[in-house]
Amino acid sequence: MRGRLALKLGASKSMTEFEKVEYKPVSVRELLTEMKDISELMIDLAYSAALFHSKELAEEVLELESYIDNLVYLLNMHAMLAARDAEDAEALLSVTVVANAADKISDAAADMAAIVLKDIGVHPLIREAFQKVEEHLTRVKVEPNSFFVDKTVGELKLAPTIGVDIIAIRRGKKWIIDPEDEEVIREGDVLIARGASSGIEEFEEAAEGKIEKLEEE
Amino acid sequence: MTIPKKISEQLVKKLVELKDTSELMLDLAYSALLLNSKELAEEVEELEEHVDDLHTEFELLALRSGFSPKESKDFLGLIRLGVVTEAIADAAAQIAEVVLRGIKPHPVLKMVIEEADETVTRVQVAEDSPLVGKTLREAEIPEKTGMWVLVIRRGNKWIRPRPNTKIQAGDIIIASGYAEGEEDLTKLATAQI
Numbered sequence: 001m002r003g004r005l006a007l008k009l010g011a012s013k014s015m016t017e018f019e020k021v022e023y024k025p026v027s028v029r030e031l032l033t034e035m036k037d038i039s040e041l042m043i044d045l046a047y048s049a050a051l052f053h054s055k056e057l058a059e060e061v062l063e064l065e066s067y068i069d070n071l072v073y074l075l076n077m078h079a080m081l082a083a084r085d086a087e088d089a090e091a092l093l094s095v096t097v098v099a100n101a102a103d104k105i106s107d108a109a110a111d112m113a114a115i116v117l118k119d120i121g122v123h124p125l126i127r128e129a130f131q132k133v134e135e136h137l138t139r140v141k142v143e144p145n146s147f148f149v150d151k152t153v154g155e156l157k158l159a160p161t162i163g164v165d166i167i168a169i170r171r172g173k174k175w176i177i178d179p180e181d182e183e184v185i186r187e188g189d190v191l192i193a194r195g196a197s198s199g200i201e202e203f204e205e206a207a208e209g210k211i212e213k214l215e216e217e
Numbered sequence: 218m219t220i221p222k223k224i225s226e227q228l229v230k231k232l233v234e235l236k237d238t239s240e241l242m243l244d245l246a247y248s249a250l251l252l253n254s255k256e257l258a259e260e261v262e263e264l265e266e267h268v269d270d271l272h273t274e275f276e277l278l279a280l281r282s283g284f285s286p287k288e289s290k291d292f293l294g295l296i297r298l299g300v301v302t303e304a305i306a307d308a309a310a311q312i313a314e315v316v317l318r319g320i321k322p323h324p325v326l327k328m329v330i331e332e333a334d335e336t337v338t339r340v341q342v343a344e345d346s347p348l349v350g351k352t353l354r355e356a357e358i359p360e361k362t363g364m365w366v367l368v369i370r371r372g373n374k375w376i377r378p379r380p381n382t383k384i385q386a387g388d389i390i391i392a393s394g395y396a397e398g399e400e401d402l403t404k405l406a407t408a409q410i
Binding site: 046107211 | 236237247288292294315318320325326379
């Protein structure tokens with residue numbers, strides 16, 4: 001979904017300079033859904049970057065942050081154009097408040113990414129804490145004998161069977177963030193995923209080719 | 218590691234609670250918006266205060282842990298992680314405030330979070346309820362009532378529902394679903410079945 005909207009908006013250019021944000025008629029609903037999804041994804045990616053000491057992942061977070069900045073700008077523009085009277089303005093205020101909250105979340109994720117990029121240091125206690133939280137993150141390499149190989153993300157049905165979500169794939173030097181259902185998993189891919197601990201364990205075993213199918217909970 | 222084990226254990230415990238609570242708040246805030254529920258929004262506000270306190274305790278604990286100058290960068294990272302969780306909690310409270318102000322959330326918000334015509338309900342589990350002592354998986358609340366458990370309040374603690382969470386007498390279950398389910402859930406929790 002990100003790809004689709006990003007294309008429409010012509011976003012994801014250089015992150016250092018401000019882009020001229022042009023008003024384009026994209027629906028508020030689309031913008032807000034995207035903001036909500038991406039900001040939450042960013043938090044997981046930022047935590048993963050810290051946990052796995054990945055500067056590349058941290059950079060992806062920063063890029064998403066500038067993308068979110070553009071979205072919030074567009075969304076606020078939309079809201080202003082849509083208000084015809086005070087009543088409208090108040091109703092639309094709820095939309096911009098939520099958009100700004102998503103922006104705040106994305107800023108927090110970027111701050112987290114900065115810890116990794118600036119070599120501030122990830123205390124060993126952080127790793128320990130991350131093993132105890134409800135939602136676990138993992139990084140695992142797809143072995144040649146895993147049944148994941150040559151399957152699409154959608155075919156694996158990870159979310160409905162074991163409650164696990166693949167949030168990023170590293171293929172050589174390339175990162176695929178928030179992979180689409182159609183994305184084909186290849187041997188040697190490094191998968192970053194989140195989920196509850198039991199599901200995560202099964203996911204790791206499957207990627208490493210230790211089990212041949214997923215047991216439903 | 219040079220800091221005392223007792224302090225490091227507490228730091229981990231508080232960090233875990235900060236992260237879990239801030240994410241729970243975000244779920245609840247969106248639910249409050251979706252269901253236009255002041256009650257749920259108030260829970261988010263309360264949790265926000267709790268996170269503020271927790272965050273302060275966490276920072277103080279980190280600062281007085283007696284880390285060496287060599288470890289200061291690592292501790293800065295630790296403290297900043299706490300700040301991130303606090304920022305998420307703030308964002309959740311900001312969303313909840315829309316509901317508390319009595320602004321009717323714009324219809325587009327509902328569409329975004331989920332298209333549904335649901336209500337939020339809150340029931341206390343009676344001592345003789347068939348739910349007592351069962352895990353959420355065993356209780357089969359969604360199957361029996363069509364209600365989805367959002368959160369369980371036990372005394373001052375908030376518990377995010379998991380399949381193996383055990384229900385106790387006195388628990389307050391907050392769930393969302395259709396009006397008919399609300400009645401079924403109340404019956405189940407108050408042992409009128």
